[in-house]
Each structure stands twice: as C-alpha cells, then as structure tokens.
Amino acid sequence: xxxxxxxxxxxxxxxxxxxxxxxxxxxxxxxxxxxxxxxxxxxxxxxxxxxxxxxxxxxxxxxxxxxxxxxxxxxxxxxxxxxxxxxxxxxxxxxxxxxxxxxxxxxxxxxxxxxxxxxxxxxxxxxxxxxxxxxxxxxxxxxxxxxxxxxxxxxxxxxxxxxxxxxxxxxxxxxxxxxxxxxxxxxxxxxxxxxxxxxxxxxxxxxxxxxxxxxxxxxxxxxxxxxxxxxxxxxxxxxxxxxxxxxxxx
Numbered sequence: 001x002x003x004x005x006x007x008x009x010x011x012x013x014x015x016x017x018x019x020x021x022x023x024x025x026x027x028x029x030x031x032x033x034x035x036x037x038x039x040x041x042x043x044x045x046x047x048x049x050x051x052x053x054x055x056x057x058x059x060x061x062x063x064x065x066x067x068x069x070x071x072x073x074x075x076x077x078x079x080x081x082x083x084x085x086x087x088x089x090x091x092x093x094x095x096x097x098x099x100x101x102x103x104x105x106x107x108x109x110x111x112x113x114x115x116x117x118x119x120x121x122x123x124x125x126x127x128x129x130x131x132x133x134x135x136x137x138x139x140x141x142x143x144x145x146x147x148x149x150x151x152x153x154x155x156x157x158x159x160x161x162x163x164x165x166x167x168x169x170x171x172x173x174x175x176x177x178x179x180x181x182x183x184x185x186x187x188x189x190x191x192x193x194x195x196x197x198x199x200x201x202x203x204x205x206x207x208x209x210x211x212x213x214x215x216x217x218x219x220x221x222x223x224x225x226x227x228x229x230x231x232x233x234x235x236x237x238x239x240x241x242x243x244x245x246x247x248x249x250x
Contacts, residue, residue: 003136003137004134004136005132005133005134005135005137006129006134007133008134009088009134011092012091012092013096017096017099017100019100019101019104019105020099020104020139020224020225021095021099021104021105021136021138021139022039022104022107022138022141023107023110023138023140023141024036024039024106024107024109024142024144025110025142025144025201026145026146027146027151027166027185027188028151028155028166029150029152029153029154029158030144030146030151031144031146031210031213032108032144033054033108034210035214035217036052036054036106038217039106039214039221040052042214042218048103048225049101049102049103049104050105051094051103051104052106052107052108053090053094053095053106053107054108054109055083055086055087055108055109055113055114056086057086057090058085058086058087058089058090060089061086064082065079065082065086068082069164069165074170076122076170077123079117079121080114080121080123080131083114083117084114084132087114087132087135091134091135091136095107095136096136107138110138111132112141112192112195112199112201114128114132115128115129115132116188116191116192116195117188118131120168120187120188121171125194139224140202140221140224141199141200141202142202142203142204142217142220142221143192143201143202143203143204144204144206144213145203145204145205145207146207147207148185148186150207152181162177166181167181167184168180168181168183168184168185168187171184204216204217204220
C-alpha cells in the first residue's frame with residue numbers, strides 16, 4: 001500500500017509500505033472518535049502497533065487553523081489550503097514513518113472530508129481531488145453513516161450547542177443555526193455519496209449503539225490481518241476466513 005491518488009510528495013519512499021492505513025470517516029456526531037478508540041484497543045490487544053491521527057493535528061499549522069476559524073472569516077480556498085498543509089505535514093512526519101515500520105495508522109477522518117467541504121464551499125471536484133492527490137490510498141475506508149437528527153442530538157448532548165463551521169454558517173444558507181445545520185449536512189451528504197462511490201467506501205449504520213457499530217467495523221477490519229483475528233478487549237475474536245463484505249449495516 002504505497003500508491004497515491006496523484007503526485008507523490010517529494011522525498012517519500014517509493015517502495016511498499018508494510019503497515020496498514022485504515023480510515024474512519026463520517027460527520028461530526030457519527031461516532032468516529034469513539035470507534036477509533038475502540039478499534040485501536042482491539043488491534044493492540046491482538047498485538048498490532050497502532051497510531052491514530054486526524055484533522056488539525058499537525059504541529060506545523062494546526063494552531064493557525066484554529067485561530068483562523070475563531071474569527072469566522074476564513075475563506076474557502078484558504079481553508080482548503082491550510083488543511084492540505086496540515087494533512088501533508090502529518091503524512092510525511094507521522095503516517096509514512098509509522099507505515100514504513102509496519103504499524104497500523106487509524107485516521108479519524110481523511111482527505112475525503114476535506115474534499116467534500118471544499119466542494120460544498122464552491123470548489124470543483126477536479127480541483128479538490130488534485131489538491132489532495134498526494135494522499136496515500138488507504139487499505140480500508142469505513143464511513144459511519146448517521147441521520148442528521150441523530151447528529152444534531154449527539155452534538156447538543158456533547159457540546160451543548162452547534163459548531164459554526166460544522167453547521168455551514170459561513171455559507172449563509174440560513175440565519176437560523178439549526179436550519180443551516182440541516183441544509184449543510186444535506187449538501188455534505190450529497191458530496192459524500194459521490195466520494196463513497198469514487199473511492200470505495202464501506203458504509204456502516206452509525207445510528208445504533210457504539211458496540212453494535214464496532215462489531216460491524218471489526219468484521220470489515222479483520223480480513224486485513226488474516227490469518228490472525230482481531231479481538232475486542234474481553235470479547236471473542238472475529239474470524240477472518242471470509243473476505244470483508246462490501247458494506248455492513250443493520
């Protein structure tokens with residue numbers, strides 16, 4: 001697993017990378033971070049070295065992105081470029097070294113979210129794909145799919161309010177925060193439908209309890225480590241005799 005979607009970043013190794021890159025995608029409130037924690041624990045129990053990563057975790061520009069977003073004046077193109085720099089820094093200095101050492105990298109969101117955000121804010125799909133074309137092709141992409149009303153409930157329960165950017169308020173879809181949230185999520189969902197088809201997502205129903213979601217995720221992940229099995233802490237191993245299904249939902 002060393003092929004990119006476009007031009008490779010200068011200086012990155014040309015040979016194969018022995019580790020596994022697993023991406024967990026989904027909207028805010030879909031349970032991504034919870035699943036990454038559960039999956040990391042399951043893989044580590046089975047003896048795999050695992051690191052996790054996500055958006056805005058680069059030591060190079062993460063703080064600058066946060067400061068720029070606080071003023072609610074960040075332009076769409078500038079946002080896309082800043083996130084591209086954040087991702088490139090993590091790819092070069094965190095993901096590739098870990099993959100080269102044979103570790104598993106769990107990504108809490110990947111360039112697919114960045115592409116969807118950019119297109120919703122006016123970029124062409126071709127431009128977005130080219131901008132993030134240096135990204136490595138993951139071994140597996142799992143999309144946690146949850147209804148907008150579920151996302152809203154979870155956001156309010158966790159944060160007490162809706163996020164300005166995750167509600168698309170910068171797009172002037174509506175003066176009402178809640179209405180803007182639903183309109184924005186609908187636009188993101190449309191883009192993710194295209195991206196999922198283009199990049200081969202495996203969809204998992206995330207409207208359910210985390211334990212049920214995790215069971216389906218394990219069934220998708222386990223074949224990557226065949227003939228070994230992935231076992232949840234304190235739970236039974238998931239057998240790897242069968243290939244991973246194209247999708248998993250209840």
